[in-house]
Amino acid sequence: MSASDKDENWSQIIRPTGGFSAFNIVELWRYRDLIILFVKRDFVSVYKQTVLGPLWHIIQPLFTTAVYVMFGAFVKIEYGGIPPVLFCLSGVVIWNYFSSCLVKTSSTFVGNANIFGKVYFPRLCIPISIVISNLMSFFIQLSLLIPVLVYCKFVKHAGIEPNVYLLAFPVLMVLLAMLGLGFGLIVSSLTVRYRDLVYFINFGIQLAIYTTPVIYPLSMLKGKAVLITSINPVTPFIEIFRYSLLGQGTFSLPAVLYGVIFSVVILIIGMIVFSRFERDFMDTV
Amino acid sequence: MSVVIKVDQVSKIYQLGQIGTGTLASDLASAWAGITGKDDPNKKIDDESDKSTHVALRDVSFDVNRGEVLGIIGKNGAGKSTMLKILSRITSPTSGSIKIKGRIASLLEVGTGFHPELSGRDNVFLNGAILGMTKAEVNRKFDEIVDFSGVEKFIDTPVKRYSSGMYVRLAFAVAAHLEPEILIVDEVLSVGDAEFQKKCLGKIKDVSTGDGRTVLFVSHNMEAVKNLCNRVVLLEKGGVIDIGSPATTVNAYFKRNTNYFGHVKYSATNAPGNETIILLSADLKINGGDILEIDKGVAINFEFELRQSFDEFNYSLNMFAITGEHIFNSQSASFKAEKGILKASCIIPPNLMNNGDYSISILAVNKGSMPLFNFENVLQFEIFDNRKDGKWFGEIGGAVRPKLDWIL
Ligand SMILES: Nc1ncnc2c1ncn2[C@@H]1O[C@H](COP(=O)(O)OP(=O)(O)OP(=O)(O)O)[C@@H](O)[C@H]1O
Numbered sequence: 165m166s167a168s169d170k171d172e173n174w175s176q177i178i179r180p181t182g183g184f185s186a187f188n189i190v191e192l193w194r195y196r197d198l199i200i201l202f203v204k205r206d207f208v209s210v211y212k213q214t215v216l217g218p219l220w221h222i223i224q225p226l227f228t229t230a231v232y233v234m235f236g237a238f239v240k241i242e243y244g245g246i247p248p249v250l251f252c253l254s255g256v257v258i259w260n261y262f263s264s265c266l267v268k269t270s271s272t273f274v275g276n277a278n279i280f281g282k283v284y285f286p287r288l289c290i291p292i293s294i295v296i297s298n299l300m301s302f303f304i305q306l307s308l309l310i311p312v313l314v315y316c317k318f319v320k321h322a323g324i325e326p327n328v329y330l331l332a333f334p335v336l337m338v339l340l341a342m343l344g345l346g347f348g349l350i351v352s353s354l355t356v357r358y359r360d361l362v363y364f365i366n367f368g369i370q371l372a373i374y375t376t377p378v379i380y381p382l383s384m385l386k387g388k389a390v391l392i393t394s395i396n397p398v399t400p401f402i403e404i405f406r407y408s409l410l411g412q413g414t415f416s417l418p419a420v421l422y423g424v425i426f427s428v429v430i431l432i433i434g435m436i437v438f439s440r441f442e443r444d445f446m447d448t449v
Numbered sequence: 450m451s452v453v454i455k456v457d458q459v460s461k462i463y464q465l466g467q468i469g470t471g472t473l474a475s476d477l478a479s480a481w482a483g484i485t486g487k488d489d490p491n492k493k494i495d496d497e498s499d500k501s502t503h504v505a506l507r508d509v510s511f512d513v514n515r516g517e518v519l520g521i522i523g524k525n526g527a528g529k530s531t532m533l534k535i536l537s538r539i540t541s542p543t544s545g546s547i548k549i550k551g552r553i554a555s556l557l558e559v560g561t562g563f564h565p566e567l568s569g570r571d572n573v574f575l576n577g578a579i580l581g582m583t584k585a586e587v588n589r590k591f592d593e594i595v596d597f598s599g600v601e602k603f604i605d606t607p608v609k610r611y612s613s614g615m616y617v618r619l620a621f622a623v624a625a626h627l628e629p630e631i632l633i634v635d636e637v638l639s640v641g642d643a644e645f646q647k648k649c650l651g652k653i654k655d656v657s658t659g660d661g662r663t664v665l666f667v668s669h670n671m672e673a674v675k676n677l678c679n680r681v682v683l684l685e686k687g688g689v690i691d692i693g694s695p696a697t698t699v700n701a702y703f704k705r706n707t708n709y710f711g712h713v714k715y716s717a718t719n720a721p722g723n724e725t726i727i728l729l730s731a732d733l734k735i736n737g738g739d740i741l742e743i744d745k746g747v748a749i750n751f752e753f754e755l756r757q758s759f760d761e762f763n764y765s766l767n768m769f770a771i772t773g774e775h776i777f778n779s780q781s782a783s784f785k786a787e788k789g790i791l792k793a794s795c796i797i798p799p800n801l802m803n804n805g806d807y808s809i810s811i812l813a814v815n816k817g818s819m820p821l822f823n824f825e826n827v828l829q830f831e832i833f834d835n836r837k838d839g840k841w842f843g844e845i846g847g848a849v850r851p852k853l854d855w856i857l
């Protein structure tokens with residue numbers, strides 16, 4: 165290596181990879197068009213499906229909500245004055261966004277081996293585009309929530325009061341996306357080694373909903389159950405969303421702080437792990 | 450001359466086998482067995498194989514100059530594809546570095562990421578972005594791409610409704626307008642029909658001669674390599690053996706990779722034969738060089754020991770393709786042979802044989818019809834192709850390829 169090497173303006177330098185560097189972010193930014201096009205592709209492919217495709221985004225939350233409400237009525241859950249449908253649906257919508265981010269980004273490597281084996285682009289483009297695409301389904305579900313809310317407020321005159329905390333909604337979504345993405349990146353990295361992990365995750369995520377206040381208010385819990393539920397980083401997001409929408413329920417500042425820090429940290433860890441395993445994966449294609 | 454790719458001490462070590470069992474279920478079972486002190490249900494008899502590694506590239510260094518067509522040759526498993534994969538960043542090197550000026554594209558990428566539900570237009574943009582084009586760039590070239598593909602009528606139809614021909618044309622059009630500074634081509638000649646081969650080779654020639662773009666070309670087709678490349682890198686077991694002009698490097702490759710026996714020598718104890726005649730030695734003498742090419746003559750020299758005299762003796766030489774096909778038989782004139790050492794040469798003229806692998810057998814005959822001994826498979830050798838006009842690099846069929854006179 166001579167000094168003259170520095171004079172030359174190489175457009176690209178390939179070195180052994182692994183580890184995460186600021187460079188990855190810069191490069192990712194250069195590929196923003198690609199991310200947008202991936203999102204567009206996802207959008208079109210959902211939209212072009214038979215009616216059942218988009219409809220599923222509505223049926224699924226309605227159905228789960230109905231089940232939770234019936235369950236709540238059966239075990240006599242006290243929702244603190246909030247209409248049960250509204251209580252469960254608001255939780256389900258948030259939880260669905262998080263879980264779909266996690267589950268879908270988990271199969272980044274397994275699902276894209278073919279493209280990854282042929283051409284290089286920052287692999288992170290795929291999970292990031294998934295997280296953005298999932299907003300589509302989220303907003304469909306949200307649009308379901310609004311009529312229910314209006315109905316409860318103006319027809320049933322339930323004491324619900326959307327409030328100024330709704331302004332935090334975009335931030336909340338970003339943090340939730342970061343959380344889902346962070347977990348998804350870690351899981352997808354592990355799938356490089358454990359191909360069957362995706363199934364475990366699909367199953368596990370359905371159980372994990374019981375450690376969040378989707379179905380029951382936190383106030384109902386006692387002892388260890390409270391601890392488990394507060395450890396779940398999605399909990400504060402559900403709480404604050406519900407509070408901002410309904411003006412009821414609880415949320416504590418430390419819990420919110422915990423949710424924020426957790427999301428940021430898990431995303432950073434996710435990105436580091438992802439860029440490390442990316443290399444191992446490439447050797448298997 | 451400016452260097453556009455600088456490969457510096459690149460090594461690639463593959464991890465063979467898997468760490469653990471590859472599924473969470475069985476790894477958990479193993480862990481559980483460990484905890485409870487039972488036998489691991491997934492234990493392999495041969496645990497060593499799991500942790501071994503394979504060196505696919507070892508300290509490879511070379512430079513590529515702007516506008517040059519660099520060939521990379523070597524036997525199967527030499528590491529050629531691995532080198533190209535590292536260059537196109539599909540996989541990363543274990544050590545070393547590569548510096549690059551300009552965009553690299555490979556013919557592998559044609560149609561990557563095409564989505565059936567998307568229209569032709571959307572796919573052009575998506576595919577372009579996957580291949581590394583910016584939106585502005587695709588916008589600028591869009592009309593040209595559509596023109597080239599000839600599917601303008603259907604450009605807003607989902608590509609799932611395209612015929613496979615239209616699909617490929619559109620995909621190829623995007624790739625063709627990528628205008629990479631550096632094009633990577635791996636073995637295209639071994640796949641696809643003659644038409645497609647021609648198209649690809651044409652593309653390589655265009656690209657390299659046209660506007661000073663650079664091509665890296667991996668192939669087992671030595672004719673194509675000799676005709677298209679300016680310089681050739683010879684890889685063997687992951688290391689660079691030779692870098693140089695196509696002719697010399699291809700020859701070096703031939704020399705290292707042909708396992709024929711062009712000469713044999715026997716002592717009295719192991720010589721083939723019987724009580725009448727034994728073979729002492731045989732060899733090939735190539736006229737003008739040490740690589741046997743189709744346009745070189747060759748003399749096949751034999752040395753026998755005759756254990757008795759014959760009044761009327763002759764040879765009958767048979768040439769076989771290595772696959773067993775009988776190519777020809779040639780008989781010598783009869784002569785009076787005395788007991789003792791006996792030498793003979795059979796001369797195969799230039800421009801008779803096709804390229805390929807051959808074996809020689811020779812039969813000693815008494816009185817024109819009584820075989821004394823058939824020396825089978827005395828020599829094996831390869832005759833290499835050597836095409837100078839360089840238009841067609843595919844296989845030329847036929848057992849022989851005689852150069853005949855034409856009246857035109
Ligand atoms: N993903 C992988 N994991 C483990 N070993 C690999 C992997 N890919 C390639 N190898 C090994 O690395 C060596 C070099 O492979 P490579 O594909 O580069 O050879 P090549 O020169 O292209 O051969 P060919 O002429 O057959 O295409 C081979 O021994 C191959 O078995």
Ligand SMILES: [Mg+2]
Binds near residue numbers: 529530531636
């Ligand atoms: Mg190869």
